Amino acid sequence: MIEVRVGLVVAALAAAVGVAAAQDDLPAAAPASVERGRAVYEESCAPCHGFRGDGHGSAARWLDPRPRDFTRGLYKLRSTASGHLPTDEDLLRVIDVGVPGTSMPGWRDELSESDRRAVVAYVKTFAPRFTRARKPPEPRELPAPPEDLASLRAEGAALYQLMKCWDCHGREGRGDGPAVKTTRDDWNRRIDPADLTRRPLRWGQDAPAIYEILDTGMNGTPMPSYYDAALTGREGFEDLSAITTHYGKGVAPVLQKWVAQMPTQARIDEMSEPDRIALAQRRLWALAAYVMSLRKPRCWTDWLFEDQPGRYAEP
């Protein structure tokens, strides 16, 4: 009889596993932290982000930029590949330090770590994309900045022109390039490219934060990932017509010197994987170094509002 019972139990279990797996739309039972997250969220986050997480809280209409709509799983500030979901650590970093230059404050001093993590868990429940995901989001490699970062600034200035960052961000980085007229976000709202002469920047003021934005792009906005573009060979940069149309013919001789030093596409394609990664990373660091140098205080009062040491400290 024992065998029969064991058989029945095994049969029932196996069928249950199969049926449960078949019904992948079935909502998972809410773990305790999600319930705690809901309580914290509804008290501290819902006034701006809304009880449904759609960004339509009662204060939202007064805010610019608008609070994030969590229902679509589109996050600008991430360590993951373009189009991918953010990691829990990415979400936690934004909750911890806030988004400088927006109405989003940091909550590290207001909420305990377990409450902040609970909010991360709860915020993810607003977007079906998180429950559908087959594996957890993976951060991309963030290398240590090169020691000679500042010396890459001139190369970065050339790459800013050659890789056409000015098309959106403008020749001086003021966010007034020729593409600005038509830029829209995933909610079909007008969106302006960042004014790179102003601080603070959203993800952080240091080179790694800028590098990460260049590497991963900003989901939901026109800002793309530039990693693959940083693997373009010399031939791709030789046609300077679009650049000289915008900047004038005067920039050509300097750019030609930079282009002449670049490896050809065939050489890049033949490179070993570590060499190729090093090339792309070097070019992105150069761009980051140049973006850091673009900061220009405009008025003596700017020191009041701009980044002060410690004010937007990184975690």
Place this chain on the structure above:
Amino acid sequence: MRGLGRNLAIAGAFLGVASLALAAGYQGGTVSNGGTVSGVVKTTKKPPEKKAVQISKDPSVCGKKPIYDESLIIGKKGELANAVVWIDGIASGKKLEPTTAVVDQIGCVYTPHVQAVAVGSAIELRSQDAVLHNVHGFLDEDTVFNIALPNKGSKSKQKAEDAGIIKLKCDAGHVWMSAYVAAFDHPYFAVTGADGSFKIGDVPAGKYKVMVWHETLGQTSGTVDVSAGGTATLELSLK
């Protein structure tokens, strides 16, 4: 008695595996003596007047040749090009084989305009243009990738991770640029050519619902009865 217990366990395990398979979706294998679904997609709409789009940005690169709107291409007898046709909800049949969908940008136009691949396929993005392009892919209006291709020869490899129709567009002021890459979790799909025709082979015998999608005219469906080794023909009409 011992035998009954074991048999029950085996049966249960089978049930479990079978329902797991259901959850996993399409089952690929070999199809012997499969049939063919072939036909044509038509519309009652009149062909729109062929008009070049206005080049509002980068005319020196984008304006070399006139660019025509590809969102509705209709032949003389109403044949509809660039429609995506597939067998709806097919659970098993020939192998699902990931391939590569190449999307090139030449003179600020995506080539091809519409294509279809299996889920898991690579989407290879390229540019021949010396102006800034970004290929911004959307699935159900949400970003799935957004890649800068700012130079002639820029390239990137993305992946069709989920089933659905990915729309591509450019944010760099080239508002006329659009293309579609449809990804399916089964291998029974086709894209109509200029003559509106399509052909889907190696279909196991049976009754099927055939769907068609077009970017401008929307969706409709028809039914076919495929016999072993035979050809079922079908005309789908979009209004």
